[in-house]
Amino acid sequence: xxxxxxxxxADALPKVQAELAALQAKSAELADQxxxxxxxxxxxxxRAEDEISKARKFAVEAFAESLLPVADSxxxxxxxxxxxxxxIREGAQAxxxxxxxxxxxxxxxxxxxxxxxxxxxHQHQAISVVPSxxxxxxxxxxxxKGYSIADRxxxxxxVTVSAPK
Numbered sequence: 001x002x003x004x005x006x007x008x009x010a011d012a013l014p015k016v017q018a019e020l021a022a023l024q025a026k027s028a029e030l031a032d033q034x035x036x037x038x039x040x041x042x043x044x045x046x047r048a049e050d051e052i053s054k055a056r057k058f059a060v061e062a063f064a065e066s067l068l069p070v071a072d073s074x075x076x077x078x079x080x081x082x083x084x085x086x087x088i089r090e091g092a093q094a095x096x097x098x099x100x101x102x103x104x105x106x107x108x109x110x111x112x113x114x115x116x117x118x119x120x121x122h123q124h125q126a127i128s129v130v131p132s133x134x135x136x137x138x139x140x141x142x143x144x145k146g147y148s149i150a151d152r153x154x155x156x157x158x159v160t161v162s163a164p165k
Contacts, residue, residue, distance in 0.1 A: 066102040073098055103147075111146030111157040113139045123148070125156040132162035 077083070077091040103109075111123050117139045119126060123146060124139065132140050139159045146157030 063106050066105055067099075070095060070099045070102060106149075108147055108149045108154070111148055111153070111155075112142055113157060113159065115139055115141060119159070119161050123153055123156055124159045124161075126161045127158050128160050129163045130160050134162040136162055136164040138162050 073091070073095040077088070077095065080087070083091070100110075113120075113124060115138075116134055119137045119139060125146075127143055130140055132138075134140060138161065140162050141160050142157055143160065144158040147154045
């Protein structure tokens, strides 16, 4: 009986050693895959950070580039020494149109509610409340336009609002 057990153990030892070697090889393979995946994730994170940095840098560059013609127009207008008031006015209007077009191209839009528009505290800032024939909490007049960029308010419109009756 002892001899049978010894024979059985002798047969099992190579199998166990083979299984151990296979498991060690699989472990080494998985460790290698893990290190590669970790390095790949780190490289992807670095690339994403670089792309974000470049996007910020070049977004400002594109915006500034769209404003250069406005600066050129203002400088050209200042060169004219004997301009009439009408010429100065026409130049200022043309330059303002140029500026507004540049802002619009860069998704900077005016917030200019018309009279009677419902007051929106997310886009408007009430400077005063005045008696009016309009419905309560509606815009009576705009004192200063507001501006938004990509649905985010840069500056709220300054408005007067109708008082409750």
